[in-house]
Amino acid sequence: MFQRAGGPNRPPIESEKVADTVFAQYDKNADGMLNQEELSGCPSLQDAMKYNIDKNEDHQLSREELVERLSQWANGRAGVSSFSCRVTKKGKPLAGAQVQLVPE
Numbered sequence: 001m002f003q004r005a006g007g008p009n010r011p012p013i014e015s016e017k018v019a020d021t022v023f024a025q026y027d028k029n030a031d032g033m034l035n036q037e038e039l040s041g042c043p044s045l046q047d048a049m050k051y052n053i054d055k056n057e058d059h060q061l062s063r064e065e066l067v068e069r070l071s072q073w074a075n076g077r078a079g080v081s082s083f084s085c086r087v088t089k090k091g092k093p094l095a096g097a098q099v100q101l102v103p104e
C-alpha cells in the first residue's frame with residue numbers, strides 16, 4: 001500500500017476547496033451543515049448519505065464529514081464508483097468547479 005505525502009490524516013487541499021465551494025452553494029441557511037432539504041440540491045451528495053458519509057448519523061452533512069469523504073474518494077479508497085456535482089456560484093456555473101472523482 002502506498003502512503004501519500006503529507007500523511008493519511010491530512011485532507012488534500014483540493015478536498016477543502018471543494019467542500020468550501022459545495023457549502024457556499026448548498027448551505028442555504030449558512031449553519032455549517034447540509035440538511036436533507038439542502039442536500040436535495042445535489043443528488044450526488046444526497047446519494048452519498050446512504051454510504052456512511054454521515055458519520056454521526058444526525059442526517060446532516062457537516063463540512064468535516066464532507067472533507068473526510070472527499071479525501072477518501074480522492075485517494076480511491078471508497079467503494080463509490082463516481083461522484084459528480086455541478087457547482088455554481090451566485091447562479092452562474094463556476095468555471096472548473098465541476099467535481100468528478102472516479103476512484104481507480
Ligand SMILES: [Ca+2]
Pocket residue numbers: 027028029030031032033034035038
Ligand atoms: Ca444548512
Ligand SMILES: [Ca+2]
Pocket residue numbers: 054055056057058059060061062065
Ligand atoms: Ca452528520
